[in-house]
Amino acid sequence: MISKNITKFYFYRIFTSFNLVLPIFVLFLINNGLSLTQVFVLQSVYTLTLVILNIPTGAFADRYGRKKSLIISSFVLLTAFFVYGSSTRFWHFLIAEILYGISTAFWLSQGTSFIYDTLKQIGDEHKYKRVQGKVETINSLGMCLGSLIAGVIAAYSMRWNYYIGMIPVFIGLLISFSFRETRIQQSKEKYFEKIRNAFDYAVKHPQLRFFMLFSSIVDLIMFTGFIFAQPYLESLGADTKIIGAVFSVCYILTAVGAYKANWLEGKIKEIFSIYLVISLVALTMFIYYLTNSLAVASFAMILGGAVRGFYIVVIYDYLHRHMTSERRSTLMSLQLFMGDTMIAVLSPFFGWFADLYSIKATLLLCSGILALFMFAMFFIYPLEMKIIGRKRYHETG
16 A cells, blocks of 8 residues: 555665764765865765756656655665775765765655655645654654764774665665555656746745745755864864764754654744744854854754754745645755755855864854845845745646
8 A cells, every 4th residue: 555655664764864974974084184175075066966966856756756766866875885985085085975966866856755745645645744754753863873873883993884884775775665656647748848847836936936945045054064063073072972972962852853843833833933943043053153162062063953853844844835746856856956056056165264264163154144044034025925925826837
């Protein structure tokens, strides 16, 4: 039965989220002789790969199926981990980042679409926030346990984080073969026509357009903070075991934020949820700038984890409400295209700025960018916000 997809997806994410790499990969690159500028150049290449592939992989999923995309994503991720673990030079890491980007593109373009369309097919799409909250909780708990183990493994050799990390990814690949493909309402649009019509659809829907812009800016700042977290904590005296423990607690709070997102958003509603996310992310960046205490910096990172869990659940719910099934993956890819383009263009600048000045100065800059965005929301676009209001657009374009 198609409904079993949800349970299987929970198990799929248990293994694919058991990540032994994320808490140490920046330190791994630095230990191999790379500067922060080079680290961000690699991340720029990774996001450029997403920019190039996000929309085509979304169209691929809409035409050929979500299951096939999940299988491709897991297989390429296995290859990326092996290349990363075997690399010692910048250009080797560059190849690994391109592979990692391919895997991520196939995942991000339709991972949430697979859940939503499964629920819609059985008439339970109203349960999306609850199910997605559970998925994010599983993701966070998997990364929590993975982070604890990652710190211990890294104390011996960071390369083994990649080699051992291939095992849960392989199990996730096996599970993905058991999924039942969702029924997708196929349009008669050709490939490039589908992409063009999806773009027109997004442009003509004020709420969808707004949430795409909102998520792109927030994702940029969260991404920058995540890349800086490892060298920043290390500069405050943390070793890999402590960093792994901090990441672990952070992921626990991310799970709590995701699990409670449905309840909290129901209390404070849409517009105040948006203000809450922006203000708390800006606050965490400002705390990073102010403190020289490892304990306070760790608290700020943990707070950011809780905000991230809440943010992921509600923003994808807001986005999916304004998408149609036959264009869902393509539209999600378009949203990711916006965010990834912003990261690809600006992330090398953040790395250069940190090498020239300091990580703390760059985090203060990130806080200032969010403050300007809040100013824009409150004062520059009040009329547009009123127009957006509570309208719901469900035209097929």
